[in-house]
Amino acid sequence: MSVSDRELLQRSASGDRAAFDAFVERHGADVFRYARWVAGDETDAEDVLQQTFLDAWNAAGDARAENGARAWLVSIARRNALRVSSRRGAAREQSLEELGELAGFGDPEHTPERVARAAEQRGLVEDALAALEPEEREILVLRDVEELPGASVAELLGLSLAAQKSRLHRARLRLAAQLRRHCGLEQQA
Amino acid sequence: MRGEREIGGLRCSQVLAQLSEYFDGELGDLERGRLEAHVRECDHCARFGGVFAAAVRALHTKLRASALAPAVRERLRARLELPPRRT
Ligand SMILES: [Zn+2]
Numbered sequence: 334m335s336v337s338d339r340e341l342l343q344r345s346a347s348g349d350r351a352a353f354d355a356f357v358e359r360h361g362a363d364v365f366r367y368a369r370w371v372a373g374d375e376t377d378a379e380d381v382l383q384q385t386f387l388d389a390w391n392a393a394g395d396a397r398a399e400n401g402a403r404a405w406l407v408s409i410a411r412r413n414a415l416r417v418s419s420r421r422g423a424a425r426e427q428s429l430e431e432l433g434e435l436a437g438f439g440d441p442e443h444t445p446e447r448v449a450r451a452a453e454q455r456g457l458v459e460d461a462l463a464a465l466e467p468e469e470r471e472i473l474v475l476r477d478v479e480e481l482p483g484a485s486v487a488e489l490l491g492l493s494l495a496a497q498k499s500r501l502h503r504a505r506l507r508l509a510a511q512l513r514r515h516c517g518l519e520q521q522a
Numbered sequence: 523m524r525g526e527r528e529i530g531g532l533r534c535s536q537v538l539a540q541l542s543e544y545f546d547g548e549l550g551d552l553e554r555g556r557l558e559a560h561v562r563e564c565d566h567c568a569r570f571g572g573v574f575a576a577a578v579r580a581l582h583t584k585l586r587a588s589a590l591a592p593a594v595r596e597r598l599r600a601r602l603e604l605p606p607r608r609t
Contacts, residue, residue: 353602357598357599357602361590361595361598362587362589362590365590365594366585366586366587379594379597379598382594382598383597383598383601383602386598386601386602387601387602390602429535429538429539430523430535430538433523433535433538433570434523434524436570436573436574436577437570437573438523438524438525438534438538438566438570439523439524439525439566439570441569443569443573444569444572444573445569445572445573445575445576448572448573448576448577448580449576449579449580452576452577452579452580452583452584455584455585458580458581458584458585459584459585462581462585473581474585477578477581477582478581478582478585478586479586480582483546498542498543498548501542502539502541502542502543505541505542505574505577505578506574508577508578508581509573509574509577509578512577512580513573
């Protein structure tokens with residue numbers, strides 16, 4: 334059985350580099366992926382990645398690892414990402430019905446099979462995600478890519494559980510709408 | 523909404539509003555039953571539910587990569603070597 338995050342962090346806190354290396358190895362890719370989508374470009378994302386683990390090393394002793402080390406790391410990464418990027422435009426408010434129509438509600442041509450086929454191309458999914466507002470992108474990465482639980486994400490983003498759910502739902506609809514646009518472009522090409 | 527109808531006491535827009543909670547397993551038995559009853563009879567919602575689920579699934583399956591690129595990992599290691607521990 335592998336060593337728990339909590340134990341790795343405890344050992345790191347007492348100066349065990351090998352334990353911290355194992356911790357970095359375990360979570361580095363997740364932190365980088367989050368940083369890449371939130372910070373916007375690869376260079377900023379690497380900076381966030383490095384700073385996050387430096388901070389984690391320094392704070393290993395007070396890690397709130399009982400709530401999950403990944404959520405703790407993401408909260409550090411988020412602070413660092415906010416520092417490097419001065420974005421945070423508020424998403425344009427559209428009604429759920431409008432979003433639903435943009436995402437293809439009532440369009441007989443737009444089928445699950447068509448979406449699944451388009452989504453075979455990783456680049457197309459990345460483009461769709463990149464086209465969203467930062468706030469929408471962030472919650473999708475946290476909930477649907479990293480699969481952090483709703484309660485952790487709500488806490489991380491400083492939202493009520495209900496507000497977190499609502500933001501997630503709208504973001505998913507906007508992603509579905511972007512994918513539909515890309516399906517259309519693909520067809521015309 | 524285009525093609526909006528009411529089936530089983532639920533309108534399509536109400537189904538749309540609950541899709542995330544449905545797929546996340548957060549609806550109570552009663553609400554879930556009503557939603558499923560609507561979707562069984564409504565081709566718009568059946569198709570759109572599938573479209574929505576396929577979009578969300580794509581995020582996880584396509585973007586959850588396995589590991590850090592070697593160059594990124596090396597630069598991270600190099601940066602973590604340097605500082606003395608703050609106490
Ligand atoms: Zn319907």
